[in-house]
Amino acid sequence: MIMGKKTGKVYVVGHKNPDTDSICSAIAYANLKKQLTGSEYVARRAGQINEETHYVLNRFKVDPPDLLSNVKLQVKDIDIHKIEGVEPNVSIKDTWEKMKEQHVKTLPILKEEELVGVISTGDIATSYMDVYDNCILSTAKTQYRNIAKTLDGTLICGNEHGYFTKGKVTIAASSPEMMEEFIEKDDLVILGNRYESQACAVDIDAGCLVVCQGAEVSKRLIKRAEEQSIVIISTPHDTYTVARLINQSIPVKHFMTQAPLTAFRMTDYVEDIKEEMTKKKFRDFPILDRHGRFKGFISRRRFLDVSKKKVILVDHNEKSQAVDGIDEAEIVEIIDHHRLGNIETMGPVFFRNQPVGCTATIVYQMYEESGVKITSTIAGLLCSAIISDTLLFRSPTCTAVDEKIAKKLAKIAGIDLEQMAGEMFKAGSSLAGKSAQEICFQDFKQFTVNDIVFGVGQINSMNKEELKEIKEVLRPHLSEVLKENSLQMIYFMLTDILDESTELLCVGNNAKEYIVDAFDLNEDTDKIVLKGVVSRKKQLIPTLVGVLQQE
8 A cells, every 4th residue: 555645746835934925826826726637736835924814814714824844855755655564473474474465575563553673575585495493483482373373273272372482393203202202391292193192292291282184182181281281283284284384383573674774754854865775775664753653665666766846836936035945846837926036947847927016916817817717715815915915006016907806806705905905914013922033024035146145024014103113122133133044134124004105124234335325315314214115026125136236
């Protein structure tokens, strides 16, 4: 049985520190792709969801996407062959039957779900071909019920749960007089229907009698055997067959490969274990979960054939904003409305980039172009994304297309645009229960120009007093963020939606000087207020990048 073919899944994910557009567009686009292809497209998030987005998802009763912390290939992403194992005391014969039944060449030996060893067809072949002394059954502590089952026998008396732990295996093919010379107390004796031989074995106090060809044992001998705790097993096979089969009753733990085993965890990264796996020449490698429980095997062939995780990026195409490990993933599509960034792909991909105010606008167009009906829930998510990204059409990034589509979506979703915007922005700018760190990173993006790495955060509000409170909380914290994230500069936009202006907080080496230069402000400016600037993407970043590129 194969545990779900992981490589067929495609993750649809936005940028780190996701905003409403990033989350809602991922959900809506994954839904569209699933309907068009029938394949498994799954929306994910690359960071914590902010309060504005939480409000939107709750409003339309949609669960937040699960976190995708990175897209590096892990063991759990490979096809894992789930195999039913056996316990350590199971006989070699039963183990072989289990391997044939499951068509496998390696079997796990499990004790209460914990992997204690593995056995291969090679190990079993060795158990048949190697020559062992006549004490092998007792050395291996073979259980009597294993012996009876292996010989297709019946326990006439004795404890089937007991173990043969002393003595050797002998065949009583001679007279009682000669038997007394080579049979000792606690031995296992294989014999036939001769009463004298059976009685001699009991007199010697053998540990176990295996009576061949279904021969009868007298009630008197059975009673004596019971009194002496001797096990008697009756088998339909002849002496030769019993002698040939009996070693197959040895418990599998005697021949299995034991710890330390080369095993991997579900959460191990493929890149990290590749070298170790290629050094070992095993056919199969056991996989354990985080509790150490056996989950299955990964074959060398499956490991070598494994595919990278497939990803669709929405609302970004900058490597610094992408989910961790993006270099190790296969990017199959990019849907975005920002400037061209530095994402590189191994081959050609579907890349749709339009100069509109919101990725959700593009996603809606793709629904229309594909002829897929949009539900009220998806309409509500996409409309909310457009409201957020365009600041309800006040942002210079907003186009007539964004506004037209938002109004269509509002009608489908049954929402009032003004009211929805007010509730969203209020939720997004609320300080209730938030730390300075949470406020800073709820909408924060990182950029690289030449060798300068900087971050830009933004909070939008319709309330001046609220923005003032946010400023007091953030200002002393930004210098810590600068150091902790190895940034050279940080800019934080406190955007007044109604006034259509932004107060800009600047931290870092020459951060303020670059802004003064970029927006042609007075050098002695203390409080930086950018009138008419409300868009990070279209107004702040392009202007700032222009100055930085001149350096």
